[in-house]
Amino acid sequence: MTKQVTVTIDGKEINTTADKTIVKAAKENGIHIPTLCYHPDLKPTGSCGICVVEIEGRRQPERACTTMCSEGMNITTNTKILRDARKMILEMILADHDTDCPACMANGKCELQDLCDNMSVTTRAIPKKLKMQPVDMTSPSIQRDPNKCIACGRCVEVCSTIQTVDALTESGRGSKVFVTTAFDEGMGNSPCVNCGQCTVFCPVGALTEISEIDLVWDALLDPTKHVVVQEAPSVRVALAEEFGMEKGLATPGKMYAALRRLGFDRIFDTNFSADLTIMEEGSELIHRATTGGVLPLITSCSPGWVKFGETFFPDLADHVSTCKSPQQMLGTLIKTYYAEKSGVDPKDIVSVSIMPCTAKKFEARRPEMNDSGYRDVDYVLTTREFVRMIKEAGIDFKNLPDEKPDSLMGDYTGAATIFGATGGVMEAAVRSAFFLLTGENLPSPELKVLRGVMNGIQEATVEHEKLPFPIKVAVANGLGNARKLLDKVRAQKAETGKSEYHFIEIMACPGGCVGGGGQPFGCEFVDRGIRAEGLYTEDTDLPLRYSHDNPMVNKIYEDYLEKPNSKLAHKLLHTYYFERSKTDGKAVKEVTHKH
Ligand code: SF4
Ligand code: SF4
Ligand code: SF4
Structure with missing residues (x-):
């Protein structure tokens, strides 16, 4: 049987279980922790760091999407340190991002856009360092725009774990990680079956349909x-x-x-x-x-x-x-x-x-x-x-x-x-x-x-x-x-x-x-x-x-x-x-x- 635990989040005492992450326990109790790479239907990758929270007794903020609840945890989700850390992450993402929102297929539905809006983050804080790359249009169904990708890993996870197709893969290390197709030959030259689940899970406009409008x-x-x-x-x-x-x-x-x-x-x-x-x-x-x-x-x-x-x-x-x-x-x-x-x-x-x-x-x-x-x-x-x-x-x-x-x-x-x-x-x-x-x-x-x-x-x-x-x-x-x-x-x-x-x-x-x-x-x-x-x-x-x-x-x-x-x-x-x-x-x- 899963162990019952009591944690405190932002002063609210919560009875939950030890198999739940902090982000999940918080959500079930009406507390919203900002997230970006996290998706409730996928295994968390903890790649972006937006969901950091402070846990009493720990020296560093922890990622709420990968940290499990344990007995007596006292968690704070909203402090100046956390807000500053989240803003800094978003500013760095925007510096390396093609912020062409009006023309983007995800405009109005984009999780990055929403977060930046909620946290008053602007593109001006850090000078642009994006080197524009070509958009992959090799597939009849899906286009992949690397200039909009924030390397959250959701597409790789859904394609490999849920769909078991493995058409997408992560390459590079640390902050240089990027998503590509096998042999970098484009979606249309990969085993991709065009299901489009990666487009549904992508938090931004990096993966979308090829439009025939x-x-x-x-x-x-x-x-x-x-x-x-x-x-x-x-x-x-x-x-x-x-x-x-x-x-x-x-x-x-x-x-x-x-x-x-x-x-x-x-x-x-x-x-x-x-x-x-x-x-x-x-x-x-x-x-x-x-x-x-x-x-x-x-x-x-x-x-x-x-x-x-x-x-x-x-x-x-x-x-x-x-x-x-x-x-x-x-x-x-x-x-x-x-x-x-x-x-x-x-x-x-x-x-x-x-x-x-x-x-x-x-x-x-x-x-x-x-x-x-x-x-x-x-x-x-x-x-x-x-x-x-x-x-x-x-x-x-x-x-x-x-x-x-x-x-x-x-x-x-x-x-x-x-x-x-x-x-x-x-x-x-x-x-x-x-x-x-x-x-x-x-x-x-x-x-x-x-x-x-x-x-x-x-x-x-x-x-x-x-x-x-x-x-x-x-x-x-x-x-x-x-x-x-x-x-x-x-x-x-x-x-x-x-x-x-x-x-x-x-x-x-x-x-x-x-x-x-x-x-x-x-x-x-x-x-x-x-x-x-x-x-x-x-x-x-x-x-x-x-x-x-x-x-x-x-x-x-x-x-x-x-x-x-x-x-x-x-x-x-x-x-x-x-x-x-x-x-x-x-x-x-x-x-x-x-x-
Ligand atoms: S992915 Fe989001 S933030 Fe980026 S251009 Fe599209 S709507 Fe704007
Ligand atoms: S469309 Fe489906 S098979 Fe193709 S990359 Fe996306 S999730 Fe994988
Ligand atoms: S294409 Fe979308 S889902 Fe895939 S890593 Fe980039 S932002 Fe994440």
Whole structure:
């Protein structure tokens, strides 16, 4: 049992435990100690020294993020010595920092900016010593600006410990430490899987998405272009927090209204193609399970996970569903089905998607994603970029009246909306797989056992008298957990020739897409959980909760695709995979084929 201790912080007696750091115990008791490199969801590195506190009996101030509470500690967090020390650290950081705040993507969300503001620190105290270096633009998803990096180490920690990718590394010593990629070849020539978690954890604007805002504005202003947009499930629960509304509130109606005001010609919804994905993937699962096919089937809708799988588990490529992600399914259908129905020449269509995800930018550029005969998705904006566009256009998001998406590919069910949370794809798939196997709906659509596990693995067995066999499923979020689960699958296969699981859901980001690398900055795991709750609330509020009940999905099969996994569905909605180099992430060879 963890030892109980009593400490005093700023005169307040606090009962806590010996396994807590001072910064954590203080926060839990409403005492704010300034921090910069510290993040509550990461192992502390103690690199910046902003959180120094005085502890009675100790000669030097100590770092509150790495010092554990012990019995009788008497801690002071706010003295002149501490304030001066913090100011000095910030002044030294600013002397070596490109303080171009107005043009910085982190402006208004930057922890360094906030601290300097709170402590009245200016750039004038210490003369600039920054030697400007080039910004790394080698990745299709992420840009890294070394001139803004404060060497806090958070990106290295999240990339290596949570994601187990190790694309980033610290080089140099002491005050000369800096962050770079393996062999210093740039993010685009590293094993980076584009998940963007480093951008979410970076306290400043050193790691951000490669912006496509200007390209989208150009398309919107071009009268010869017909610009069609789709929005992922978890975008609708991340907008409210950016516009002074209740965190996690689903605002699909305001989202559509904002898109119309921005000038998009047609507004569809990725939730529609999430329902379609369930029909395709559920049918694939049943086909494999009933014909002795390769199991477990592993979901394929998270492009960061797909690239991770291609890099570190190419031997399991046969297990990954051949379904494209909902973004790519809808992108293909916009330039085929919609173009045909509307009479718009697909060459004039610009297909834009709004995603919680930086890896979607990479996915849209995969050379094979052109089954429509054109680039299926032209531009991908993150939620953060979408928010910037709304603000740039002066739209009063909070007071927008709710609007609807356009028909044809705008309707969705509750099963689709929960795609945005870890466990949601599995829950949606089980709802429809049960129906496809038994002809009946589950007694209750909810699989609560798979919900709410942040940065972890969850398992369940779905049993029912009407099912021909119990379905064993597992869900992993965060790539370190995916690695653990897939190592287990590999070991089981090596030992017995098969795995205990039928179906596995993997999401690259902790919490699933609600915690995606393109979601608003300043997001802790607890905030990801709040966004997920918003999706579950929307699911229960929607009149339809099963993908197979989506009338527009049924119509597209009747009018165009014929049936799930038909020849045309395979051509347009399915894909294949590569093995990738662990050194630079480049495709080495095709390991599955399209049939
Ligand atoms: S990282 Fe922060 S302090 Fe630096 S330029 Fe950007 S907003 Fe300003
Ligand atoms: S995007 Fe993901 S994989 Fe790439 S460096 Fe950042 S955390 Fe690592
Ligand atoms: S890039 Fe950002 S997260 Fe990484 S070390 Fe620099 S400031 Fe910290």
